[in-house]
Amino acid sequence: MMGSENADGFEETNLNAQRDVMENLDLGVDGDAGGDNPLKKSVVNGDTSNSGYRSAMSTLSNVRDPLSPPPTVMIPADSDPLLAPPSSYEDFRSFGSKPISSDNSYIEPPSYADVIFSPFDENSDSEINGAEDSSLHSQFSDSLSRSPSSSSSDYIKITVSNPQKEQETSNSIVGGNTYITYQITTRTNLPEFDGPSDFSVRRRFRDVVTLADRLAESYRGFCIPPRPDKSVVESQVMQKQEFVEQRRVALEKYLRRLSAHPVIRNSDELKVFLQKQGKLPLQMSTDVASRMLDGAVKLPKQLFGEGGASAVPVHEVVQPAKGGRDLLRLFKELRQSVSNDWGGSKPPVVEEDREFLEKKEKMHDLEQQIINASQQAESLVKAQQDMGETMGELGLAFIKLTKFENEEATSNAQRIRPNDMKNLATAAVKASRFYRELNSQTVKHLDTLHEYLGMMMAVQGAFADRSSALLTVQTLLSELPSLQQRVEKLEAASSKVFGGDKSRIRKIEELKETIKVTEDAKNVAIREYERIKENNRSEVERLEKERRADFMNMMKGFVVNQVGYAEKMGNVWAKVAEESSQYDIEKQSS
Amino acid sequence: MESTEQTRSISGSMQSPRSPSSLPYLSVSVTDPVKLGNGVQAYISYRVITKTNLPEYQGPEKIVIRRYSDFVWLRDRLFEKYKGIFIPPLPEKSAVEKFRFSAEFIEMRRAALDIFVNRIALHPEVQQSEDLRTFLQADEETMDRFRFQETGIFKKPADLMQMFRDVQSKVSDAVLGKEKPVEETTAAYEKLKHYIYELENHLAEAQKHAYRLVKRHRELGQSLLDFGKAVKLLGACEGEPTGKAFSDLGTKSELLSIKLQKEAQQVLMNFEEPLKDYVRYVQSIKATIAERGTAFKQHCELAETTKLKEINLDKLMLTRSDKVGEAEIEYREIKAESEVATRRFERIVTRMEEEIVRFQEQKTEEMGVAFHQFAKGQARLANSIADAWRSLLPKLEASSAVQI
Numbered sequence: 001m002m003g004s005e006n007a008d009g010f011e012e013t014n015l016n017a018q019r020d021v022m023e024n025l026d027l028g029v030d031g032d033a034g035g036d037n038p039l040k041k042s043v044v045n046g047d048t049s050n051s052g053y054r055s056a057m058s059t060l061s062n063v064r065d066p067l068s069p070p071p072t073v074m075i076p077a078d079s080d081p082l083l084a085p086p087s088s089y090e091d092f093r094s095f096g097s098k099p100i101s102s103d104n105s106y107i108e109p110p111s112y113a114d115v116i117f118s119p120f121d122e123n124s125d126s127e128i129n130g131a132e133d134s135s136l137h138s139q140f141s142d143s144l145s146r147s148p149s150s151s152s153s154d155y156i157k158i159t160v161s162n163p164q165k166e167q168e169t170s171n172s173i174v175g176g177n178t179y180i181t182y183q184i185t186t187r188t189n190l191p192e193f194d195g196p197s198d199f200s201v202r203r204r205f206r207d208v209v210t211l212a213d214r215l216a217e218s219y220r221g222f223c224i225p226p227r228p229d230k231s232v233v234e235s236q237v238m239q240k241q242e243f244v245e246q247r248r249v250a251l252e253k254y255l256r257r258l259s260a261h262p263v264i265r266n267s268d269e270l271k272v273f274l275q276k277q278g279k280l281p282l283q284m285s286t287d288v289a290s291r292m293l294d295g296a297v298k299l300p301k302q303l304f305g306e307g308g309a310s311a312v313p314v315h316e317v318v319q320p321a322k323g324g325r326d327l328l329r330l331f332k333e334l335r336q337s338v339s340n341d342w343g344g345s346k347p348p349v350v351e352e353d354r355e356f357l358e359k360k361e362k363m364h365d366l367e368q369q370i371i372n373a374s375q376q377a378e379s380l381v382k383a384q385q386d387m388g389e390t391m392g393e394l395g396l397a398f399i400k401l402t403k404f405e406n407e408e409a410t411s412n413a414q415r416i417r418p419n420d421m422k423n424l425a426t427a428a429v430k431a432s433r434f435y436r437e438l439n440s441q442t443v444k445h446l447d448t449l450h451e452y453l454g455m456m457m458a459v460q461g462a463f464a465d466r467s468s469a470l471l472t473v474q475t476l477l478s479e480l481p482s483l484q485q486r487v488e489k490l491e492a493a494s495s496k497v498f499g500g501d502k503s504r505i506r507k508i509e510e511l512k513e514t515i516k517v518t519e520d521a522k523n524v525a526i527r528e529y530e531r532i533k534e535n536n537r538s539e540v541e542r543l544e545k546e547r548r549a550d551f552m553n554m555m556k557g558f559v560v561n562q563v564g565y566a567e568k569m570g571n572v573w574a575k576v577a578e579e580s581s582q583y584d585i586e587k588q589s590s
Numbered sequence: 591m592e593s594t595e596q597t598r599s600i601s602g603s604m605q606s607p608r609s610p611s612s613l614p615y616l617s618v619s620v621t622d623p624v625k626l627g628n629g630v631q632a633y634i635s636y637r638v639i640t641k642t643n644l645p646e647y648q649g650p651e652k653i654v655i656r657r658y659s660d661f662v663w664l665r666d667r668l669f670e671k672y673k674g675i676f677i678p679p680l681p682e683k684s685a686v687e688k689f690r691f692s693a694e695f696i697e698m699r700r701a702a703l704d705i706f707v708n709r710i711a712l713h714p715e716v717q718q719s720e721d722l723r724t725f726l727q728a729d730e731e732t733m734d735r736f737r738f739q740e741t742g743i744f745k746k747p748a749d750l751m752q753m754f755r756d757v758q759s760k761v762s763d764a765v766l767g768k769e770k771p772v773e774e775t776t777a778a779y780e781k782l783k784h785y786i787y788e789l790e791n792h793l794a795e796a797q798k799h800a801y802r803l804v805k806r807h808r809e810l811g812q813s814l815l816d817f818g819k820a821v822k823l824l825g826a827c828e829g830e831p832t833g834k835a836f837s838d839l840g841t842k843s844e845l846l847s848i849k850l851q852k853e854a855q856q857v858l859m860n861f862e863e864p865l866k867d868y869v870r871y872v873q874s875i876k877a878t879i880a881e882r883g884t885a886f887k888q889h890c891e892l893a894e895t896t897k898l899k900e901i902n903l904d905k906l907m908l909t910r911s912d913k914v915g916e917a918e919i920e921y922r923e924i925k926a927e928s929e930v931a932t933r934r935f936e937r938i939v940t941r942m943e944e945e946i947v948r949f950q951e952q953k954t955e956e957m958g959v960a961f962h963q964f965a966k967g968q969a970r971l972a973n974s975i976a977d978a979w980r981s982l983l984p985k986l987e988a989s990s991a992v993q994i
Contacts, residue, residue: 362827369824376813376820383813387806394799401792408785420954424961431968548832552990555839559986562979570972576965583955583962 156188156259158274160252163244166204179204180244182251186274192266199275205230207273207280208251214269214282215258220465220528221535223458223543224264225257257454262542329475336475356533359540360463367456374449381443388435395428420580427576431569438565445561448554452547459543466536469529476522483518487511616642616711618726620656620704623696633657634696636703640726646718652727658683660725661703663737667721668710673881673934674941675716676949678709679870694855698863705867715941772887782946783879790872797865804858811850818843831989842982846975853971857964864960868953875949882938889935892928899924 162183181202189196205228212227228250255274259265272281402422487508494504622637640652661680669677681702684695711717724736818840825836899921906914 366824366827369820369827373817373820373824376817379813380810380817383806383810387803387810390799390802390806394796394803397792397796397799401796404788404792408781408788420958420961424965427965427968548828549990551828551832552835552986555835556983556986556990559839559979559982563976563983566972566976566979570969570976573965573969573972577962577969580958580962580965583958584966585959 154190156186156190156193156265158252158255158259159185159187160248160255161185163248164202179206180247182248184251184255184274190265192271193275201274201277203273203280205247205251206284207282208254210280210282210284211269211273215264215267216461218267218269219264219535220469221462221532221539222261222263222465223455223462223539225254225261226454226457226461227254332479333471333475336478337471356466356536363456363459363463367453367460370449370452370456374446374453377446377449381439381446384435384439384442388432388439391428391435392432395425395432398422398425398428401425420583423576423579427572430572434565434569434572438561441561442558445554445557448550452550455543455547459540462536462539466529466532469525469532473522473525473529476518476525479518480515480522483511483515487515612643614644616640616644616647616717618704618707618711620700620707623700625696634699636700638707638726646723648727654727654733655730656725656733658699658703660733660737661706664710664721664725665706668716668719669877671719671721672716672941673885674878674938674945675713676871676875676878676945677716678706679867679874680706681870694858698859701859702863702867772890773883774886786872786875786879790869790876793865793869793872797862797869800857800862800865804854804862807850807854807857811847811854814843814850815847818847831992835986835989838982838985842978846978849971849974849978853967856967860963860967861960864956868957871949871953878938878942878945882935882942885931885935885938889928889931892924892931896921896924896928 160182163180164183165178166181168177168179181204183200184203185198185200186193187198193199208227209230212224215224228247258270264270269282398421402425405421490504490508490511494501494508497504617640619639620636621639623634624636625632626635627633635655635657638654638656640647640654641650643650662683665677665680668675681699710719710722716722725733728736820840821836821843822840825833825840827833828836899917903914903917903921906917
């Protein structure tokens with residue numbers, strides 16, 4: 001996905017041209033030439049596989065480095081699914097390698113890596129549920145066995161690809177709108193999908209929205225990964241292609257996260273979305289207007305229960321009030337929440353779970369810090385990138401200078417030690433490449449922070465479910481006493497009439513019926529509330545665990561990376577210093 | 591940047607030393623910058639310490655106070671007197687930075703001035719200059735007087751003559767219908783000129799990137815600092831063991847930020863500055879080339895004029911005109927001038943030949959040192975980065991081993 005080919009501008013092409021020059025440099029001085037060639041081929045293949053990291057680190061998206069993770073060419077065929085950057089891959093393959101003293105092969109393992117981390121099983125697990133393309137981070141996550149359900153034999157891998165324009169079939173003369181569909185391919189061995197199997201469907205974004213909405217309804221209280229944004233401001237800047245690509249990436253991430261969730265991955269909604277050919281058989285989210293019409297019919301039934309309790313299935317009560325048909329209920333709940341906040345009286349059921357309130361507070365703080373950290377992470381990535389670029393430019397400038405001095409030498413004195421400068425130049429270019437590789441790895445690790453921003457939103461959603469369920473309970477609870485009162489009043493009044501008051505008696509009957517229904521609804525609502533509370537609790541606990549594990553992996557991956565590349569760079573520069581040691585003024589006598 | 595020349599001893603054309611057992615030496619250092627004056631009038635004064643056993647100088651050690659414009663005076667004088675020699679460059683005047691006078695700026699200037707004086711002191715020909723002796727020894731009032739004279743509007747008579755001659759030659763050019771400027775066209779010299787001009791471009795580009803690299807070091811340092819802080823705050827939100835791990839990570843990051851800032855400074859002083867210095871050096875060579883051009887033109891024109899006068903004289907002698915006497919005098923005068931001009935030009939040529947060789951050797955050596963320092967610095971930085979992060983790993987391992 002060479003978005004950068006769309007030429008963001010002159011600078012971009014210039015940079016690319018420079019990189020081409022660097023690519024073609026004969027760095028053969030110490031036998032590195034062999035290592036260079038595969039890198040030249042890397043350009044076309046390498047980028048398509050790395051869709052994962054592009055999303056978050058937008059600063060990098062303009063500078064798609066042709067040198068970044070040199071791919072499959074460097075890796076033996078049998079480990080193809082890995083697509084790991086050679087450095088991390090070779091970490092775990094080549095144990096015997098000693099700490100490097102000279103650059104024999106271009107890509108070398110960080111020397112300590114084999115000491116500290118044990119080999120991983122390369123066959124299984126880069127395809128772990130929802131993990132991104134075998135970044136170092138997912139490899140470690142495996143060794144920590146984060147989710148108990150993912151034994152190494154379970155996998156589900158979802159890919160989103162092949163966006164295509166399609167036309168809405170329409171009755172009008174003008175013709176329908178065009179929209180984009182995406183191919184969604186699933187590879188899995190999970191039994192729920194009649195696996196092991198491989199299947200594909202075509203879906204449009206609207207279907208994804210539907211999926212998300214249905215999941216939100218069915219899994220209240222769960223931390224459901226947030227779906228990609230609906231609309232993007234169609235600015236002039238963002239070309240259609242770029243937008244489609246961004247969306248494709250976002251969809252892939254979203255579906256992978258869904259399939260990584262231990263509960264949601266088993267949901268019917270997801271199954272149907274991934275498997276059912278043709279039209280998505282989930283109930284579409286309707287727009288407000290049609291709901292209003294719907295609502296006009298159902299209005300009286302909500303919360304009044306007239307004409308028999310069966311009219312409105314009680315469980316509908318427990319769904320949060322939506323717009324349109326639940327208008328009245330919305331008003332009541334709104335009134336309730338206002339009285340909760342402003343009214344003097346305490347609501348009948350208070351969110352007394354202090355633990356919950358504290359947790360909510362903590363989550364909010366955490367979210368703020370994650371935002372902050374991810375911003376600083378982006379800055380760090382940019383700084384590393386800049387360093388690499390400038391180092392490369394410096395190297396090039398010196399190469400040109402060396403060439404010039406050699407060509408234009410007017411005396412032999414100049415030719416005496418041309419290698420000093422050349423060595424420096426070569427080292428600078430190498431260091432520049434190391435920085436770029438380091439950076440693309442760093443991006444993958446620190447992307448974890450971005451991931452968890454998404455999860456924080458999911459947690460907020462779960463908490464919101466709880467709050468709205470509580471509100472429903474409170475609303476129902478406050479209905480009851482007033483209904484009760486009315487009954488009492490009517491009973492008192494009717495008892496004064498001798499022989500009974502037909503109309504009043506009827507009313508009393510109706511009210512008693514309403515009370516019963518409301519009681520039932522209240523009980524259901526309470527049960528629902530408790531259920532959601534429990535979902536909250538277990539989800540949050542699960543997430544805490546996952547987050548801790550993921551963050552630990554992130555840190556380890558990040559640090560391992562830094563060490564590895566710092567070592568490489570240190571060796572390169574040490575060699576140059578060694579070779580130019582005659583200029584060491586400390587050594588020079590007197 | 592270490593002044594390596596300080597320790598080199600003088601060779602060649604010195605007088606016999608006072609005592610036969612000691613070699614002649616002249617060693618100078620520019621130290622101790624002090625800011626004087628206020629506001630717009632503020633300037634920096636430096637202590638210039640001369641240690642020598644040369645008879646022309648007073649005593650084994652002499653200390654004087656000098657300011658930047660004194661150095662400028664010295665350079666201007668040397669440039670006038672020693673045409674053909676590549677007089678070492680001075681650091682920029684920089685009217686803007688002056689007001690800020692940051693510690694960094696002051697130190698860079700001091701170092702550059704130190705190198706300047708030492709290069710002069712080590713040059714076999716220039717080191718004998720009287721102006722140099724004045725600079726190194728005269729008291730401040732005398733120095734001020736000299737300096738004022740030079741920068742004042744009172745030009746020396748010789749300068750006025752030169753200006754006159756320049757105008758004269760321009761006029762005669764027009765009269766004689768010469769459009770092309772008179773220039774040397776030997777292949778070797780063309781090559782040299784081309785080399786010098788191109789060299790400046792290449793060095794300037796290298797210096798530009800070197801300067802950017804300094805900035806990048808600083809930026810990376812800053813972002814590591816910010817990242818470290820953010821990560822520590824994040825750690826404070828998390829429970830154990832992640833919290834501690836984040837805290838350790840953050841601390842390391844902050845530590846590395848300091849190392850990067852330090853290295854930035856090193857790269858600036860030991861790598862970027864020498865490059866900048868050589869850009870200036872090449873620019874001063876260009877000035878010398880211009881001088882050579884002027885001298886050549888003069889030599890050609892005077893030779894031409896002499897020729898004309900000779901022809902004229904011969905003509906007059908044939909016609910036994912009574913103007914012969916006058917013409918002869920004129921002829922002799924012009925001939926003498928022409929010879930002077932030719933000698934001047936030839937001296938420049940000879941000097942330049944030696945200077946180029948000297949320059950290249952010096953450049954190779956000094957650039958070599960700069961590159962070596964740079965490589966050493968980068969290696970040191972990379973290794974300490976690797977060490978710092980590496981030391982974190984056991985802790986991270988331990989933390990993640992704890993059941994979460």
